[in-house]
Amino acid sequence: MEYLLGIQGKDFVLVAADNVAASSIIQMKHDYDKMFKLSEKILMLCVGEAGDTVQFAEYIQKNVQLYKMRNGYELSPAAAANFTRKNLADYLRSRTPYHVNLLLAGYDDTDGPGLFYMDYLSSLAKAPFAAHGYGAFLTLSILDRYYKPDLTKDEAVDLLKKCVEELNRRFILNLHSFTVRLIDKEGIHDMEKITIGAK
Amino acid sequence: MALQELCSQDQGRTRWSSGNMFGSNYQSDSSFSSSRCLFHFYIPVADYLDESPVQFGQISAAQSCSSVFSQDSILTSFSVPGDPRPLSAAASSQSVPLPFPHSHGTTTLAFMFQGGVLAAADTRSSCSGLVACPSSQKILPIHSHMVGTTSGTSADCALWKRILSRELRLYQLRHGRSLSTRGAAKLLSHMLHPFKGTELCVAATLCGWDGGEVDGRHDDDGCMVRTENVEKPEDTRLEKTQSSSSTQPNAANSSSSGPSLVYVCSDGTRLQGTLFSVGSGSPYAYSILDQEVRWELTLQEATAIAREAVYRATHRDAYSGNHVDIYHITSTGWTRRDREDLKEEYYRERERRERRLRRDATSV
Numbered sequence: 001m002e003y004l005l006g007i008q009g010k011d012f013v014l015v016a017a018d019n020v021a022a023s024s025i026i027q028m029k030h031d032y033d034k035m036f037k038l039s040e041k042i043l044m045l046c047v048g049e050a051g052d053t054v055q056f057a058e059y060i061q062k063n064v065q066l067y068k069m070r071n072g073y074e075l076s077p078a079a080a081a082n083f084t085r086k087n088l089a090d091y092l093r094s095r096t097p098y099h100v101n102l103l104l105a106g107y108d109d110t111d112g113p114g115l116f117y118m119d120y121l122s123s124l125a126k127a128p129f130a131a132h133g134y135g136a137f138l139t140l141s142i143l144d145r146y147y148k149p150d151l152t153k154d155e156a157v158d159l160l161k162k163c164v165e166e167l168n169r170r171f172i173l174n175l176h177s178f179t180v181r182l183i184d185k186e187g188i189h190d191m192e193k194i195t196i197g198a199k
Numbered sequence: 200m201a202l203q204e205l206c207s208q209d210q211g212r213t214r215w216s217s218g219n220m221f222g223s224n225y226q227s228d229s230s231f232s233s234s235r236c237l238f239h240f241y242i243p244v245a246d247y248l249d250e251s252p253v254q255f256g257q258i259s260a261a262q263s264c265s266s267v268f269s270q271d272s273i274l275t276s277f278s279v280p281g282d283p284r285p286l287s288a289a290a291s292s293q294s295v296p297l298p299f300p301h302s303h304g305t306t307t308l309a310f311m312f313q314g315g316v317l318a319a320a321d322t323r324s325s326c327s328g329l330v331a332c333p334s335s336q337k338i339l340p341i342h343s344h345m346v347g348t349t350s351g352t353s354a355d356c357a358l359w360k361r362i363l364s365r366e367l368r369l370y371q372l373r374h375g376r377s378l379s380t381r382g383a384a385k386l387l388s389h390m391l392h393p394f395k396g397t398e399l400c401v402a403a404t405l406c407g408w409d410g411g412e413v414d415g416r417h418d419d420d421g422c423m424v425r426t427e428n429v430e431k432p433e434d435t436r437l438e439k440t441q442s443s444s445s446t447q448p449n450a451a452n453s454s455s456s457g458p459s460l461v462y463v464c465s466d467g468t469r470l471q472g473t474l475f476s477v478g479s480g481s482p483y484a485y486s487i488l489d490q491e492v493r494w495e496l497t498l499q500e501a502t503a504i505a506r507e508a509v510y511r512a513t514h515r516d517a518y519s520g521n522h523v524d525i526y527h528i529t530s531t532g533w534t535r536r537d538r539e540d541l542k543e544e545y546y547r548e549r550e551r552r553e554r555r556l557r558r559d560a561t562s563v
Contacts, residue, residue: 021468021470023464023468025482026481026482026485028462028468028470028472028475029470029472032470049466049467050464050466050467050468051388051392051395051464051466051467051468051469052467053467054467054469055392055467096395096396
């Protein structure tokens with residue numbers, strides 16, 4: 001029902017998320033932001049069960065900030081991803097597991113851009129491109145077909161638009177707008193929202 | 200007793216003596232040291248949660264875990280409007296008999312407009328097929344500048360509203376200023392979080408007017424690291440309306456002053472917005488509201504639209520009906536309209552229709 005997408009380029013990561021906050025059959029909000037800023041160059045996209053997403057994402061967000069305050073430097077994206085995964089895994093076999101699916105995208109000054117795929121069973125994989133949600137079934141093959149490791153920013157945005165077009169054509173639910181952000185060595189940039197009219 | 204005052208319906212407005220509460224008596228450093236006490240509040244029912252869950256109709260731990268894993272499909276999270284079982288339990292099978300049938304049928308709605316916030320709700324309390332109370336109150340005042348619409352289990356809503364009022368009052372006494380609506384919503388959401396997965400069902404819309412704080416730093420969400428954009432509703436409104444409405448809050452301050460509307464649900468959802476409708480009759484209300492609600496509405500128009508939306512929902516939804524309560528929140532507090540019987544509305548509409556038919560027939 002919700003859709004997340006991440007594409008890693010040569011020196012940037014492009015991420016997009018839909019803007020719908022739904023409650024059973026009703027769209028309660030059309031402009032909901034599913035991205036959480038963990039630090040200057042790390043974004044976490046979080047979807048899943050209603051309260052768990054915000055609770056878990058804010059918990060990780062505050063802990064990453066705390067690390068920065070205590071140690072004076074920020075966690076790298078890989079470290080943040082592993083920290084998140086560890087927390088998910090710890091809660092997995094407790095009475096209150098968090099049912100959340102995440103994409104963590106960041107830019108490390110030494111390692112470059114990184115995109116990490118995590119799901120509610122606390123699996124973690126570093127991937128060149130990734131998607132969550134039912135929309136992933138429709139768009140992963142497009143990404144497989146057109147992705148190249150040295151994509152430029154414009155090519156990545158075009159690839160994103162191809163995915164959104166396909167969702168608009170074939171996905172049963174109306175996801176009419178997407179927040180898009182880009183992370184590169186300068187930080188997180190808000191890009192123009194992609195909006196599609198009704199089919 | 201302060202609580203008694205603000206819960207009484209006789210007064211049109213309740214006001215705290217806020218004259219000397221704002222900052223003059225409290226030092227900023229003492230508020231920092233006492234802020235640690237904020238979260239040590241007494242949650243009345245947390246104790247028995249560990250003891251006999253089966254007796255109180257809660258889902259067992261194993262059930263709730265397995266239900267979480269099976270929630271990967273969208274179908275499990277659907278719940279037909281008017282379904283008497285709570286939304287949170289719909290995902291897991293009910294192997295434990297409930298002590299009594301729960302009441303969830305409701306139509307409540309709230310929206311922001313240039314004149315503040317308007318909240319409306321029906322007054323029918325249903326228990327499966329029975330109307331348990333035709334004149335219940337679903338909009339509960341929390342303090343002088345905030346009301347909450349309630350939906351879900353009536354008892355849970357009433358209790359948690361009182362707890363929220365108490366906690367907001369304590370916050371005000373400790374820190375010398377009132378919590379914003381967003382802060383109150385976050386507090387309520389965190390208080391309800393331990394009960395996630397149980398039968399507790401509270402879906403409330405907090406409608407309030409935040410007194411303008413000088414800087415947005417005092418917002419309960421604290422650091423601006425979170426990217427959820429609170430100014431967005433105001434921004435889109437600014438784009439849409441060419442005329443500058445004088446009471447429209449400045450986009451820079453919108454997170455700290457002016458009308459505010461936040462939806463909080465016991466499943467953990469917390470959404471800030473400009474229009475919400477909750478309950479079994481909410482889809483019917485949404486369709487009326489989406490057509491008519493604009494920022495520039497006058498108070499009369501807004502009241503008429505709210506009334507009509509509740510009326511149409513009560514017409515179609517079996518679990519909503521009887522009367523409609525309308526509350527209006529402005530910078531001076533909340534005011535309550537007299538309760539109106541929707542039966543009269545039905546007859547009025549019929550008459551209007553007949554008059555129109557007669558007029559069209561004669562004009563032909």
